[in-house]
Amino acid sequence: MxxxxxxxxxxxxxxxxxxxxxxxxxxxxxxxxxxxxxxxxxxxxxxxxxxxxxxxxxxxxxxxxxxxxxxxxxxxxxxxxxxxxxxxxxxxxxxxxxxxxxxxxxxxxxxxxxxxxxxxxxxxxxxxxxxxxxxxxxxxxxxxxxxxxxxxxxxxxxxxxxxxxxxxxxxxxxxxxxxxxxxxxxxxxxxxxxxxxxxxxxxxxxxxxxxxxxxxxxxxxxxxxxxxxxxxxxxxxxxxxxxxxxxxxxxxxxxxxxxxxxxxxxxxxxxxxxxxxxxxxxxxxxxxxxxxxxxxxxxxxxxxxxxxxxxxxxxxxxxxxDHREFKEYATNRPEHRALIRRAGAESAVLLQNDGILPLAQQGTVAIIGPNAKIAQIMGGGSAQLNPHYVVSPWQGLADALGEENVFYAQGCSNYRFQPLIENPTTFEFFQGRELAGEPVNVIEEPSSLGVWLPPVAGGTVDPHRFSARMRTVFTASEAGGYRVGLTSAGLGRVYVDGRLVVDAWASWTRGTTFFEEGCEEVVGEITLEAGRKYEVVAEYARHDHVNLYIAAIRVGIGRFSAEAEIAEAAAVAAKADHAVVFVGRTGDWDTEGSDLRGIALPGLQDQLVEAVIAANPNTIVVLQTGGPVEMPWLSSARAVLQCWYPGQEAGNAIADVLLGKAEPSGRLAQTFPVRWADNPTHTEDDAVYPGKNGHVRYDEGVFVGYRHYDRQDIKPLFPFGHGLGYSSFAMSELTVGLPDAAGAVTATLGLTNVSERPGSAVVQIYVGDVEASVPRPVKELKAFSKIALEPGEKRRLSFILDARTFAFFDTTERCWRIETGEFAVMAGFSATDIRLSGTVTQKGAVLAL
Structure with a gap:
């Protein structure tokens, strides 16, 4: 509300x-x-x-x-x-x-x-x-x-x-x-x-x-x-x-x-x-x-x-x-581009800042991390699409500051699977599962990933009984050891220059990839020469073990991780006035079809952050994830900005916030725990999560998210509703009115921008039943308002809390019930930052479904 x-x-x-x-x-x-x-x-x-x-x-x-x-x-x-x-x-x-x-x-x-x-x-x-x-x-x-x-x-x-x-x-x-x-x-x-x-x-x-x-x-x-x-x-x-x-x-x-x-x-x-x-x-x-x-x-x-x-x-x-001939159009509208950029900036949550942000547009900046030059714009699964374009954080900052003022180092990787081969790739399709005869269709894709839904290959093959051969070229950037990875919703194998490197054909087991229709990544190792072009051929055959009619194959090749890259990144950070580290996850981690196995940053990213902070104390960490992460380095970082997956304008939106062209007016919509174990679903009982014997029990009941942390008196890393800005606000004069004939209550308060910069605040109204006959949360969000104010501007806000706001669901009578008694009405800037509170007394009532 x-x-x-x-x-x-x-x-x-x-x-x-x-x-x-x-x-x-x-x-x-x-x-x-x-x-x-x-x-x-x-x-x-x-x-x-x-x-x-x-x-x-x-x-x-x-x-x-x-x-x-x-x-x-x-x-x-x-x-x-x-x-x-x-x-x-x-x-x-x-x-x-x-x-x-x-x-x-x-x-x-x-x-x-x-x-x-x-x-x-x-x-x-x-x-x-x-x-x-x-x-x-x-x-x-x-x-x-x-x-x-x-x-x-x-x-x-x-x-x-x-x-x-x-x-x-x-x-x-x-x-x-x-x-x-x-x-x-x-x-x-x-x-x-x-x-x-x-x-x-x-x-x-x-x-x-x-x-x-x-x-x-x-x-x-x-x-x-x-x-x-x-x-x-x-x-x-x-x-x-x-x-x-x-x-x-x-x-x-x-x-x-x-x-x-x-x-x-x-x-x-x-x-x-x-x-x-x-x-x-x-x-x-x-x-x-x-x-x-x-x-x-x-x-x-x-x-x-x-x-x-x-x-x-x-x-x-x-x-x-609608009897029109079916046709799809790529409408790259300027008004949509502007909206995506503005929305990406507005969703950014400034978790921590000791005054280093916004960055002054003078001096040099080291741009570091696996998400710096690769734009992470969306999660995986059915939400995926082919964007008109993408802007990486590197590009956004380089455009704003000038390439002569920015340095770059990747530092480490964060991929879940070996990186795709980003080269033109042909897929030859065959009737039947034996790759026999001449191909009935040939399709070119931009990378070594093929995902097919009926009709497959323009309807030229039976979607339940077909095979395909993928061909592409991989050029090794450096000499040394490489990993070749294969995931497939169907049988698959990979050859490099005619040598079988990965085999998921003779033995295939369903895993969590491709909407739980594909195998886990099967990895083989190979030694490659720098600069040499290698022919990569993958073979695929549809099998019967499918529920969703998805056919897919993915081939990737990646270098062995080297801690020397972290040292190189730290050296780059040391020579700049400021360092910005872009870490997080990708759409391969945050994806439909599989859950995460923890909330630590994948790979060596924590070590990278620590090394960069040690090399340059003026370090800002930018996170891009689809949810919370653990942050063992938090106390040493001067600022932390959570930017999620903000769409195709990602780099521009992030640069706008870092440089103060836009306000980081986002607030957390999910509690960030200190550790995974603090979450209510992380128990020793598998039946609570991830499930056992075909059932998952929601034993925590209504105590989801911040309600659980309140109940157990657990301090989160960052609470629900938290977010800093570049301006400051004060609340005053909370007034809680008496219930009207329908049980609705009006709460009003004053909000003032006490800084010298325009900005916005999110005023959050929580309600708690002081004494209840059933277990109820300490407080529940019931209303909120996002308000933009000029420096020194004050506004009076009003919130209508209807009768249902105060009710719980009575499972015996199967109705919404308000119990007679006192309710606390709290106003704050997060679930743990309550600035004002008042009370109201309600009479018992039963509300219809």
Missing amino acids: DGSTDDADLTSFPNMHIEMPDLGTVSVEIEEAEKMTDTRALLDNMTLAEQVSLLSGDTFWSLPPIDRLGVGRLRLTDGPNGARGAGSFVGGVTAAAFPVGIAIGASWNPDLAREIGSALGDEVLSKGAHVSLAPTVNIQRSVTNGRNFECFSEDPILTAELAVGYIEGLQSKKVGATIKHFAGNESEIERTTISSDIDERTLREVYLIPFEAAVKRAKVWAVMSSYNKLNGTYTAESHWLLNEVLRGGWGFNGVVMSDWFGSRSTAPTVNAGLDLEMPGPTRDRGSKLLAAIDAGEVSVETVRACVHNILTLMERTGAIN
């Missing part, structure tokens, strides 16, 4: 109970009602087979048209930090790459999320699509979830507010948003089979809150079920979740679709309320559904209701009348 100034329009408060006529809303409702009438008439003219055809995709990214009735084709595209279109995870038509979810979360700015959503609407339309598979609103339960980078926050209220803005922006362009993954998908480990065992109170108070806000407030048009089971039942088959909660309880009137290959049955999914099976061609519907109808397992009325929901989505997005 956003705060606002006293003279703001009161309708901006999402929890404000006020009746106001809105002619615009009324006209929209009338238009929607007319559309429903037309949709029902269209439905009446459909045959049963035509109706069933709309309940599953016919291609990987689209539904079939019904030419007889003039019904167009609904197309979908992956999000959430861009619109990839119908291309593969590599290559394809370029697209704008926006900051990832955790970066938007760190902005604490729903208006920015709305701007990004609106821009993404343009991007989706440029790819010929009508629906974006975004945003991701799962809660950051653990610090090791590989997909945390896609999610907004560990807190449900912050997540909900950002999701509402994002969805409203996206749908303002008549592009459907798809809130995902519903629900309990907070880990990538065994995600397609595991059961997330979560009690209803925890579900209602934490994990369902963002979905509820998306439905009730943003009127989201689509929901994606998750792969996992929830309390023993696959979410795609959960009548309780999809019908009782989503439709019956919240009034959802859009489409519920499966995650890709996340439907595992016919009658159970349709009867539970799963409207759409994706992708196509269908596995569980079509003739199987027609047979289930004939057998009386699914009613015609149930099918009709599902089709009605599909047609409604097609009406809302215009797909129902």
Whole structure:
């Protein structure tokens, strides 16, 4: 919930109970009602087979048209930090790459999320699509979830507010948003089979809150079920979740679709309320559904209701009348470039600063680290896309300071897999799995990575029975030992100059790569000569052990790590006035399909940071990760800036913040623990995380994130909501009003910029039940506002805390309950930096679901 100034329009408060006529809303409702009438008439003219055809995709990214009735084709595209279109995870038509979810979360700015959503609407339309598979609103339960980078926050209220803005922006362009993954998908480990065992109170108070806000407030048009089971039942088959909660309880009137290959049955999914099976061609519907109808397992009325929901989505997005020839465009818009740069800067969190930042634009700067010249702009998995361009931190700073004033050293590597061969690479495709005969198609890619989804090779091969041969050239930069790495979703082997170096053909075991469809990296060693060109050939064959129809092969070659490189980097740092070390992770670490195995910086990066600090005390550390990391060198660093994966303008956005052209106005949306073991999911009981015997128990209940650290009195490395700026603010005069007739409370306070520089602050309002009959958090975020003020400017802020703010979910009576008693209302700049507090007394009350 956003705060606002006293003279703001009161309708901006999402929890404000006020009746106001809105002619615009009324006209929209009338238009929607007319559309429903037309949709029902269209439905009446459909045959049963035509109706069933709309309940599953016919291609990987689209539904079939019904030419007889003039019904167009609904197309979908992956999000959430861009619109990839119908291309593969590599290559394809370029697209704008926006900051990832955790970066938007760190902005604490729903208006920015709305701007990004609106821009993404343009991007989706440029790819010929009508629906974006975004945003991701799962809660950051653990610090090791590989997909945390896609999610907004560990807190449900912050997540909900950002999701509402994002969805409203996206749908303002008549592009459907798809809130995902519903629900309990907070880990990538065994995600397609595991059961997330979560009690209803925890579900209602934490994990369902963002979905509820998306439905009730943003009127989201689509929901994606998750792969996992929830309390023993696959979410795609959960009548309780999809019908009782989503439709019956919240009034959802859009489409519920499966995650890709996340439907595992016919009658159970349709009867539970799963409207759409994706992708196509269908596995569980079509003739199987027609047979289930004939057998009386699914009613015609149930099918009709599902089709009605599909047609409604097609009406809302215009797909129902879209008969255009499908074409994708690379629209590199200047306004999107500017927005990405501004958003990247606004998401940057200044964790520590002893006055060294912003950097003066005089003197020399050593730019060091594995992420300095390689732009880390996004995480891995379905969120990947082919960006229009990328700007590295090196390039951003060199452009701003002049190349004559900057020095560079890599120092060490941080790759998870051996580096790709960045040379033109040909892939020859063969029918069958034997690489026999002449290739039926040849495709060129920019590197030694091939990822294929049906249709493979332009439809020239059977996606279930084909083989491929990759050819490229590798030139060794230095003489010495190298590692050759192979990962493949299928059988694979690698030859260098005709010599077999890596073999994952004779023996192949499923691992965590390629959405848990690929093997772990198999590595061979080889000695190479400097400057010599080596032919690298990899062979691939599809096998039967697949669930998601992904075919892929990745080949990389990297030098043995050498500690001498760290000494070289320290020497470069010593000759500069300042050193900036760019460390962190990459999209191979922060990725869909696998969780992290810890939160220490990969490789020798901690040693690199320590060596650079020892060589140059004026060292700034810039982190780029999808979540928290341990920082053993923290006390020696003069400044630490967390920049996440900020999109294609990464280097420019980071340079803007370092040089003071932009304010580091981000605040942590996830607690950074001192060590991994401090996180509530890191216990000695595997059943709590990562799971055991097919189940993962959410035993911490509602005590997620900062709530856990409060409860256990554990001091984090950096608390939830923390972030410094280049300006300073003071709070004053907190007033907490009495509850109104509906139980809502108004809290007001003053905020003053007490510095000589313009800046912004995030005012955070927490509420705690002083004495409760059930375990409740010490405090919970209930409202916030990001405010920009000029030097010396003071503003009075007002926050509306509705009755639900004070309630917990009563699992016995299955209702929201407020207990009579005193509640603390706290205002601060982080979960541990509370500046003002007051109290209010509430009367007991029961609130409807």
